[in-house]
Amino acid sequence: MHETSLGGTLRDYLTGEEIDETTFEEFRQLLARLLVEEKGYPKDRLKAKVPLKYCVEGEEYERIIDLVLYDGDGRPQFIVMFCAGEVATFERETVCAARLVDGGPVAYALVTDTMDATLLDVRTGDELARGMNAVPEYDRLMEMVEAARITPLTEEQREKQTRVFHAYCGFVCGDHCEVSLPPMPPIPPKK
Template identity: 85%
Template sequence: MHESSLGGTLRDYLSGEEIDETTFEEFRQLLARLLVEEKGYPKDRLKAKVPLKYCVEGEEFERIIDFVLYDGQGVPVFLVMFCAGDVSTFERETVCAARLIDGGPVPYALVTDTMDATLLDVRSGDEVARGMNAVPDFDRLEKMVAAAEVKPLTAEQREKQTRVFHTYCGFVCGDHCECTLPPMPTFPLKK
């Protein structure tokens, strides 16, 4: 399913600004409320629709990350990606995004469809917890982040992660991606 405009606007929970109403925006707004009101995330440190820009073979692309949480110094520490579909199919893409985000990598990331979720250890790529109870409250997340070992990617690691991320983005292009991939080629069936 692709994200489509519904032709209206709604008030963004985090910024208070009027934004386009889309097929996924209502879910993002519910997720923002959950993170702030139920899980205690500071509203002023949670940013929505953060662009992740990357380059493959000289061509620039952009993938919007639904939410990024920053620490008090403006360093990203947690990334949340909304998905439409089976959460597990978006885990690898989410880990790559968390490794590539500007100022990152972040130690933990979450992928959710607002009914299911997977909390991921970005360094290892492993699942930490599953289900909506996997969404850590802010106090717990701060302790997890403080204990995490985060190392910047080498140029070679960044290149590899970018290619993997781009491949995943190509599979879901249209859901969130602002990339302009050409349509997949079609081949005639043999009779």
């Protein structure tokens, strides 16, 4: 399902600006409010709808990361991806996005449909916690990030992650990401 405009506007929780109301925006707003009001995340360090731009075989693509938490120096610390479907189906895509995010990789990522969630260790790809209680408190997340050993990707690792991400993205991309598949060869007639 692609994110589509609903024709209206709403006030963005993080910036206070009027933004387009879309099929996913209400969920993004709920996630931001949960992180700030219930989990203690600094509102001024969260950014919504952060574009992840990448290139495959000379073609440029973009996928939106729903929420990114930055440190005081503007480095990404944590990403949150919203999914419309079974959370487990989007875990690998989320790990790839967390490895590819500009300025990353980040140590931890969360994928959620707002009813279920998975907290992921980006380095290993392992599930750390499941359910809406998997969303870490800000202070706990900062302790986890501090203890994590994250290293930048090599060019070879980035290329591989980009290809894996693109394969997953082809199934869920929004308006900014179009994947065209080659036509199927004709099926030979039965003899």
